[in-house]
Amino acid sequence: MRKFIYKTSAIIFLLPTAIAAQRPAPAPAQTVPVAITGATLHTARGSVLPNTSIIFSQGKITGINAPVPSNAKVIDASGKHVYPGFILVNNSLGLVEISATKATVDLVESNDFVPEIRTLIAFNTDSHVIPTVRTNGVLLAQPVLGDGILKGTSSVMNLDGWNWQDAVVATDNVLHLAWPEYRKSADEKRNKELKENRDATLTELKALFARAKTYQPNSGVKDYKLEAIAPVLNGNKILFAQVAGANEALEVIKFANDYSIRKTVLLGDASLDSVLEEIKRSGFPLIITNPHSLPTNESMSPRLPYEFAKKVADKGILHGLDYSARKDFSDSRNLPFLAGTTAAYGLDKEKALQSITLNLAKILGIDKDYGSLEVGKSATLFISDGDALDQLTNNVTEAFIDGRQIDLNNQQKELYKRFKEKYSTSQ
Template identity: 45%
Template sequence: MLRYCIAALLLVISLPALAQPTIIPAPSQEKPVLITGAMIHVGNGKVIENGAILFADGKITGIGTAGSLDAPGATIIDAAGKHVYPGFIACHSIMGLAEVEAVRATRDFNETGSLNPNVRAIVAYEADSYVPATVRSNGVLLAQVAPQGGVISGTSSVVMLDAWHWEDAAYKMDGGLWISWPGMSINAAAEDEEREKQREQAEKSLSALKEFFRQAKAYGELSSPAVKNLRFEAIKGIFTGEKQLFIRAGRAKDILAAVNWSRSLNIRPVIYGGNEAHLVAEFLKENQVPVILGDPHSLPARDDDDVNLPYKRAALLKEADVQFCISTWGYWQLRNLPFMAGTTAAYGLSPEEALSAITLEPARILGIEASTGSLETGKDATLFISAGDALDMRGNQVEAAFIRGRKIDLDNKQKQLYRKYTEKYGQ
């Protein structure tokens, strides 16, 4: 009887999913494609008016002015009056690791425990999630999916937002290790007694983190460990340079402490969050520490901060010559990533500098700039065509998008629902 009840329940749960139209991942590129007449935003600060871009077998084979490229047999796309951009890159996301955050069974980004370097976000990535299709409709074509929770959260991977499964989606696998700096847990607004408890817990967590890395470093120096330790194995790449260390830290003193600790281990980290990174910009520049600015569309961290400070941080770091990019931690906000960059362009950055902050700069920070992040010969043909300015919500109208030359389906669940209810109420 129980078996039949479970089967009936699973059928009821699956019915809504079965009712949704299917979006099929794109096949490999079969013939060359030439986009001509568009304004091409290269991603490195350059703009080509009335430009042309040619790609074949998933790679860009030529770029220049309209009429300058020879493309016999190519599919020609007339993009006169439109814009071509490199695919936007989300440098930090839980997309594909969570579908409905209120339902524990769909939340695969937070593991039990405090020190979990062996947790791999990529194996939990759900390529059939409804979220990537919605996000890529605004030009976000690549994303680094990162685990949350604990002090050492686990390893992140870069994925393409059009794939059959996680192996198919993987662009750069297990390239980053994520740490949440313990000092972040102290609430300055709490009562003295509670704040003291938080401080004690933070110190305890920090001691555990330092001891764990000390042991991991000693383990990595062994030529042949007697017993294989999976958690220490996951950290080896940090010391050899094969993996990048990402540290979540917002306050200035936490950033200073995190960078100094990393330096003691001969590691150059990347700071994520950076609410007060502009206050220690000179220190970050001296130590060549990049910053992933989290969510410019947020409130100031301090009560007496300039209300527009979140919009200005990017320009402040640019002025201080600190390497940075722009991202956001959630997945529901990722479709607004281009508009976050657009806001920074209204508060100090040039439009092309803002574009680089979500294309070439994240590619550099993630170590994938040789193959993506800008529109240059030899790089992947990961790009899209927009009817207008893609950093402006009024102009961002993505008409065609390609990932490694594959023309992807730009339909998504929200568009499907729009069509459905337009049919019902628009008559």
């Protein structure tokens, strides 16, 4: 009995705190046209249009510098900037709330081969972290499991939905593979064990793909793992292959060619510098993992992680950026500043913008609707007082997902206001 009383008391005690810290409710559907006027438009198509208006209705962009409908809601954005919503890929946002509390962590499976796991249905639209990420213009995300070899199937989600059904943009369109890494030890016996373990893992991986190639889903024998892999082989699903270095990248390219997986995307850091020519010849896009990284070895220039995006772009390789770091889900609000760093180290500013907008939309297969400001595309965009790739001047004032104006409030802003009021009045 005392145990019951204790639990009830705890719930009553915590209730006021929970109510005070509620996540902003998702925005209602757009009901009237919206016209943003006088802004500088960064189209993500390489052009910057000063003193321009953009009009959208029923969630779609209907005009740029077109007549403003008489019933439109007009937002004067003179002196401000309009950008397409940023896209966050290869991240655990929505799968983790508090990393130190296991009950809120849904990104780890006990098996290394779980292609059938769908992050779609685990995506937490009520996460308190999501509103803090939206504050910097990140409006679409791809939640991905953290560990494993075949790390499940991901979907593209918008960051303002009542549930995952509301939030989904592209369903189960990417299978994630973490290619086994070459690892070495000073101990010869340990080296042998590492090689044997890696060889066994690769054998199991290739066996799964070989079985998936001949799998008949209507044969009466259902295999969920093979059903998740088969669409990669017939071109209906994209393979994201994360590699630890140049040798692994070359192995993935060969693996993809052996199994005729044309929709392959490589994910790796500046350690791939020596094989950029091979990556270009493969035709595979490259997602550069967190440019805010230390050199991976003693011989690497400390500037290379920052300059790498320009080298990739100069090769003509379709590329994007992700935010994969130790606290990737909470720190991913810094995604635009990764692009800003690549611009500071030589990449054209609008190409840097494309690396977190249109390029990623192309890689994910959603560029028909997202990734740039063009007539007919989704009105998923935001307004900033300053340069959205610069952490000193970026200040998002309004944001829209499919034309719905979202609430940009969050817990961090609430705490800032609360304590600002307290200490400003106590002086």
